[in-house]
Amino acid sequence: MIRGVALAVCCLSIGLAGSAQEVYFDQSFPLKVDSVTIHGRGGLFGIILAAAVSSDGGVYVADYSNRRVVALGADGEVRWTTGGEGVGPGEFQLVYRLSVDADGTVHVLDQARGDITTLSADGAFLDRARLQFQFRQIDALVVLPEGGYAMSGVTDYGDGVRDRGVHIFDRELEPLRSFGPLPVADNRAVLGYWGAGAVTLTNEGELLYARRGPYEIYRYTTSGDLINVIEAPFELEGSPEDAIKIDEAAGRLGVSRGDPVDRPMPAQQLGHDRVIGGRLLADGQKLWDIFSEDGALVASTPVPNGWNSLVGFDPQHRVFWVAGESGLEPVMRRVFVSWRASENIN
Numbered sequence: 001m002i003r004g005v006a007l008a009v010c011c012l013s014i015g016l017a018g019s020a021q022e023v024y025f026d027q028s029f030p031l032k033v034d035s036v037t038i039h040g041r042g043g044l045f046g047i048i049l050a051a052a053v054s055s056d057g058g059v060y061v062a063d064y065s066n067r068r069v070v071a072l073g074a075d076g077e078v079r080w081t082t083g084g085e086g087v088g089p090g091e092f093q094l095v096y097r098l099s100v101d102a103d104g105t106v107h108v109l110d111q112a113r114g115d116i117t118t119l120s121a122d123g124a125f126l127d128r129a130r131l132q133f134q135f136r137q138i139d140a141l142v143v144l145p146e147g148g149y150a151m152s153g154v155t156d157y158g159d160g161v162r163d164r165g166v167h168i169f170d171r172e173l174e175p176l177r178s179f180g181p182l183p184v185a186d187n188r189a190v191l192g193y194w195g196a197g198a199v200t201l202t203n204e205g206e207l208l209y210a211r212r213g214p215y216e217i218y219r220y221t222t223s224g225d226l227i228n229v230i231e232a233p234f235e236l237e238g239s240p241e242d243a244i245k246i247d248e249a250a251g252r253l254g255v256s257r258g259d260p261v262d263r264p265m266p267a268q269q270l271g272h273d274r275v276i277g278g279r280l281l282a283d284g285q286k287l288w289d290i291f292s293e294d295g296a297l298v299a300s301t302p303v304p305n306g307w308n309s310l311v312g313f314d315p316q317h318r319v320f321w322v323a324g325e326s327g328l329e330p331v332m333r334r335v336f337v338s339w340r341a342s343e344n345i346n
Contacts, residue, residue, distance in 0.1 A: 029301035030290060031337050039076040040331040048323045048330045050140075053312025054100045059321045059332060062095045062108065069095065069108055071123060074317065076334050080123040090117065090125035097141040099149075107149070109141050116141075116149070116173065129173045133157035136192030139212070140266070144222055145205045147171045152199035152209060154182065154191045165196035166209050168222060179224035183213040185240045193255060194240040198266035203315075210267040210277055213240060217267045217277055217291070230275065230295040236262035237282060260284075268313050278303070278310065307333065 025033065046065030053059050057074030068083030083092050093112035100106050104121030114134060118126040138153035148170045156162050157175075164178035180199075185191050197212035202219070206227065209218040215232035238261025247254040265278035265286070273293040280286050286303035288310070308324040320335040 026299065026301040029288075029299045030340050031301075032340055034336040034338055036336070037076055037334045038326050038331050039072055039334060040070075041326065041329055043329070044070065044078070045330040045332075048332070049095065050097045051309075051311040051321065051323055051332065052098050052100045052106075053314055053321050054104060055102055056104070057314040057317050057319060059312065060098055060100055060106050061323075061332060062098045064095055067092045067095055069098065069106060069119065069123070071106075072332065074314070074319075076332075082119060082123040082125075087113075089128070090119070092117070097138055097151075099141045099143045101143040102145070105143075107141065107143050109138060109151075111138060131169075131173050132175055133161075137195045139195045140198040140200065142199055142201050142207070144168075144201075146222065148176070149173070150199050150201075150207055150222065152180070152196050154194075154196050165211065166199055166207065166220065166224075168224070177224050179220060179226075180209045180218055181211060183211055183240060185213075187241055187246060189246055190240045190244045193244045197264065200266060200268055202269040203272065208267045208269060208275065210264050212264055215264045215277075215279065217275060228295060230267075230277070230291050232264075232277065232289060232291075233297055234279065234289075236264070236279070238262055265309065268310060270313060271315070274298070276310065 046063050048061055049064040050062040051059055059072050061070045063070055067085045068081055070081045071079040073079050082090055092110050094110055095108060096111035097109040098106060106119040108117045115128050115130040117128045120126055133155060135153045135155045138151055140152045142150040144150055151167050152165055161178045164180055165182045166180035167178045168176045170176055182191055182196055195212055197210045199207050199209045202208060207220045207222060215234055215236055217230040219227040243258045243261045245256045245258045260282035262279060262281050265280055267275055267277040270276050275291045276288055278286060278288045287300050288303055289300045290298040292298055306324045306326055307322045310320055310322055312321050318337050320337060322333040322335055324331060324333060
């Protein structure tokens, strides 16, 4: 589910759809926030579970509680909504993950049914296909430029698959290959609730896999060839077993929430030579970390309160889309950014 502590070094005035808020970023952080607009107030969203940014700068939101998809244009205005609870064409049981391809076709994973629905750029139902095996957890869905899908998650399906975190499927959802290490856990059963980590697509059509412990970001080709690994210089406190408690007694399995722990957040490409990742700490603080192409840490900064998950970047307009809350309402933030003097987004 998509859900900061501010460092008072550099004060930025941010417009919030008619109001203003002071947001602080560490002055060493190469990104500056120029302005922010908030979208979705007034009850547009129920629970934002996932979102994806399109090539035209719009964003598509998976609304879990309303069982629908909401499309916002690059200007933040609602373009369309579609879905509703049901089993018919264009209806959903559990809108869980989604992705959008270059022509605007939206691909929606229904976790309850184990299938992917495709919607046209204007929200019309096109098709539905079923996954060939079950996942215990799916962290992200990506449509590949050459067709087919990449999914990150945890499954018990077969040797060479169950011990990997990234899984490639063809257009018909036939499995092709799996790669990428799962998070470190003494009890593998915990990973079915903890997850593997999110996978995202780079501008070059490669994959970034942010492993959910330790804090490592892997860059792969879609064929599964490892390009490089960013090993973040941060020791995360806690383990999956600390966060999730599993008890087996009298043949019954009990699962409960454990202690808050640190965990990595998804990674996004900012240009050909920059990657942004993040950390959600046990005390609730969120931090963004920017890395260079060779994996060196460039800088870190606390994330403002109410900014929960960076879901995508529109390089043409230099806009981040960030899911979060405003006044206890789920919203999407359109964050206009620029680089400080010596930096540049390519």
